[in-house]
Amino acid sequence: MVSEKTIEERLKELRTAIALYDFHYYVQDAPIIPDAEYDALFRSLQQLEQQYPQLITPDSPTQRVGAPPLKAFAQLPHQTPMLSLANAFSEDEVTAFDRRIREALGVDQVEYAVEPKFDGLAVSLVYENGILAKGATRGDGYTGEDITLNLRTIPSIPLRLQTLPATGLFEVRGEVIMLKTDFEHLNEQQRKHDEKPFVNPRNAAAGSLRQLDSCITASRRLTFFAYGIGTYHAGQPVFSAHSEILAYLASQQFLVSQQSRTATGAGGLLAYYREISTLRPSLPYEIDGVVYKVNDLGQQETLGYISRAPRFAIAHKFPAQEASTELLAIEIQVGRTGALTPVARLAPVFVGGVTVTSATLHNEDEVQRKQIMIGDTVIVRRAGDVIPEVVAAIPERRSAHARPFIMPGHCPVCGSKAVRLPDEAVTRCTGGLYCPAQRKQAVLHFASRRAMDIDGLGEKLADQLIDRGLVHTPADLYRLNVGTLAGLERMAEKSAHNLVTAIEHSKHTTLPRFIYALGIRHVGEATAKALAGQTGDLDHLMNMDAGQLQQIPDVGPVVAQSIADFFSEAHNREVIGQLLNSGLQWQKPDHPRQLLPANPAVSGKTFVLTGTLPAMTRDQAKSRIEQQGGKVTGSVSSATSYVIAGSDPGSKYTKAVELGIPVLDENQLLLLLQINSADKSEDS
Ligand code: 9MJ
Numbered sequence: 001m002v003s004e005k006t007i008e009e010r011l012k013e014l015r016t017a018i019a020l021y022d023f024h025y026y027v028q029d030a031p032i033i034p035d036a037e038y039d040a041l042f043r044s045l046q047q048l049e050q051q052y053p054q055l056i057t058p059d060s061p062t063q064r065v066g067a068p069p070l071k072a073f074a075q076l077p078h079q080t081p082m083l084s085l086a087n088a089f090s091e092d093e094v095t096a097f098d099r100r101i102r103e104a105l106g107v108d109q110v111e112y113a114v115e116p117k118f119d120g121l122a123v124s125l126v127y128e129n130g131i132l133a134k135g136a137t138r139g140d141g142y143t144g145e146d147i148t149l150n151l152r153t154i155p156s157i158p159l160r161l162q163t164l165p166a167t168g169l170f171e172v173r174g175e176v177i178m179l180k181t182d183f184e185h186l187n188e189q190q191r192k193h194d195e196k197p198f199v200n201p202r203n204a205a206a207g208s209l210r211q212l213d214s215c216i217t218a219s220r221r222l223t224f225f226a227y228g229i230g231t232y233h234a235g236q237p238v239f240s241a242h243s244e245i246l247a248y249l250a251s252q253q254f255l256v257s258q259q260s261r262t263a264t265g266a267g268g269l270l271a272y273y274r275e276i277s278t279l280r281p282s283l284p285y286e287i288d289g290v291v292y293k294v295n296d297l298g299q300q301e302t303l304g305y306i307s308r309a310p311r312f313a314i315a316h317k318f319p320a321q322e323a324s325t326e327l328l329a330i331e332i333q334v335g336r337t338g339a340l341t342p343v344a345r346l347a348p349v350f351v352g353g354v355t356v357t358s359a360t361l362h363n364e365d366e367v368q369r370k371q372i373m374i375g376d377t378v379i380v381r382r383a384g385d386v387i388p389e390v391v392a393a394i395p396e397r398r399s400a401h402a403r404p405f406i407m408p409g410h411c412p413v414c415g416s417k418a419v420r421l422p423d424e425a426v427t428r429c430t431g432g433l434y435c436p437a438q439r440k441q442a443v444l445h446f447a448s449r450r451a452m453d454i455d456g457l458g459e460k461l462a463d464q465l466i467d468r469g470l471v472h473t474p475a476d477l478y479r480l481n482v483g484t485l486a487g488l489e490r491m492a493e494k495s496a497h498n499l500v501t502a503i504e505h506s507k508h509t510t511l512p513r514f515i516y517a518l519g520i521r522h523v524g525e526a527t528a529k530a531l532a533g534q535t536g537d538l539d540h541l542m543n544m545d546a547g548q549l550q551q552i553p554d555v556g557p558v559v560a561q562s563i564a565d566f567f568s569e570a571h572n573r574e575v576i577g578q579l580l581n582s583g584l585q586w587q588k589p590d591h592p593r594q595l596l597p598a599n600p601a602v603s604g605k606t607f608v609l610t611g612t613l614p615a616m617t618r619d620q621a622k623s624r625i626e627q628q629g630g631k632v633t634g635s636v637s638s639a640t641s642y643v644i645a646g647s648d649p650g651s652k653y654t655k656a657v658e659l660g661i662p663v664l665d666e667n668q669l670l671l672l673l674q675i676n677s678a679d680k681s682e683d684s
Pocket of ligand 1: 083084115116118175227291313
């Protein structure tokens with residue numbers, strides 16, 4: 001019979017390990033063990049807890065889910081009110097904000113903490129003695145709803161704090177959001193189950209968080225970003241600036257925006273706004289502006305509050321990305337693969353900083369599901385450089401003249417029959433390369449920047465080349481000369497010359513680009529890379545059957561079939577032959593890829609050791625880290641990956657907290673060291 005003490009130790013080991021792997025997966029965005037191994041650990045913990053339910057603790061990773069649904073949310077008063085922020089919509093308003101602050105403080109220049117403004121739901125997390133005890137929505141700022149059970153399911157929310165003296169209260173505040181990729185994934189699922197898709201990630205996050213059944217919340221992928229603290233009791237670290245708070249939160253394994261930093265004066269604020277505006281489309285989450293906060297907490301206190309907002313902070317909002325307008329007509333566009341896409345013609349509307357007159361409606365089902373009718377008032381969304389889309393109709397404003405949309409039975413360009421296969425959302429023109437629209441799109445795709453990168457071959461030119469019969473397939477591009485091109489509209493000799501040079505230039509390419517350029521259905525850039533990487537050779541790839549193709553990572557049955565079909569088509573083989581004959585070439589890899597045996601959790605990482613470790617001497621720890629390709633240095637800087645803290649840690653620990661470097665204990669270090677490189681999949 002195993003003693004309960006040993007069981008307790010084993011439980012603790014499992015919980016620590018799972019928490020560490022969760023941190024790497026959800027916060028660092030870099031998993032360090034294979035999924036199967038993680039699942040096995042999780043199951044061990046579940047089984048052991050089932051046997052010994054009296055040993056279950058609230059911070060156990062198994063306790064993120066499992067409670068029965070609630071009847072209603074309880075009200076939870078905030079010990080420190082959760083105030084909202086005042087808004088600024090123009091540069092002038094920001095300059096005025098900075099002026100007010102300087103005048104109130106009687107200083108020439110102010111340092112601000114600047115951060116993205118997450119477009120999600122503000123929540124408060126209360127840690128009692130270092131353990132997550134309560135979580136609530138903002139509510140009216142004074143009382144929120146108790147959504148503890150739901151918040152516990154969010155894997156980027158630590159269930160316990162790392163290195164606190166662990167007494168009293170510590171309240172963390174931030175925003176629950178849904179990452180753009182998780183939103184896409186969720187809507188795919190919704191469509192698959194014939195349920196209404198969510199309009200945007202914010203609504204999806206809100207809908208997922210306000211569920212009385214926390215199992216539903218757990219099934220949605222939500223993310224928590226920390227951006228501040230509320231009530232905290234004495235004995236906690238002492239902060240003198242907002243940036244120190246953020247660094248502390250990062251050291252406690254919270255997710256903190258990588259874009260948070262400090263800036264000085266109105267000039268610094270506006271430069272940050274412009275920088276984040278540019279970055280916005282590439283961020284993995286949606287933001288609706290940036291937030292400026294006076295960094296010094298003493299100065300914050302001096303400035304105080306006006307009505308319900310702090311005087312020391314302001315949100316500088318981006319122009320709205322959604323607006324309503326009239327849907328004048330629905331036209332049909334024919335894509336590269338023959339897909340007929342309904343496109344909305346709109347009464348001009350200013351949205352996302354530009355005037356929009358058309359927007360995609362995606363496909364027939366989307367139009368039906370969103371119950372959009374021609375003549376409706378609709379909500380149009382334009383996010384960054386993304387193609388504008390119609391997200392919803394406003395049925396309350398429907399006129400008597402609104403009429404339904406009917407998908408045509410024939411291709412509007414070539415007149416071929418349009419069909420929709422049973423399992424597909426898309427109606428396609430059956431004309432194939434007989435259809436000029438498809439030929440045009442195939443040529444444009446082939447020439448596009450991420451494919452063969454033929455500069456200067458745009459839509460207008462492709463129209464002329466196809467319509468005049470100069471180009472039927474991409475291979476024909478390599479037969480064009482200055483003489484032929486110079487005869488076209490809006491094509492002077494110089495541009496003809498440039499285009500021929502660009503076409504010539506494109507002959508030196510890479511295998512992944514070439515595969516991508518072929519425009520095989522379902523083969524995007526990532527798949528093209530995988531195909532090139534795994535086969536290393538076009539001939540080889542062209543002769544693989546669907547079964548062999550499925551052995552390639554990320555290639556499922558549908559993709560495999562599509563690739564095999566493409567290469568078995570005589571016409572496609574002919575075009576590829578012509579392309580290679582015209583001199584297209586790429587470098588062959590010297591030898592097939594080999595996986596480097598390395599422990600990704602340690603190799604290339606920089607560690608700093610501080611305090612007395614319970615089991616290892618510092619030298620032992622150092623040599624084990626070094627054996628696995630890690631580096632141990634004596635001082636903490638922003639280049640440090642982890643600080644390993646034992647008992648009585650010194651100034652290095654304080655420095656880690658200041659800089660927001662994750663702090664691990666010896667157990668967690670041991671776990672990192674035990675990760676066996678032989679088990680690693682290549683992308684973990
Ligand atoms: C958001 N939404 O990202 C605050 N926020 O600070 C950030 N919101 C905030 N800070 C005080 N980054 C009240 C609200």
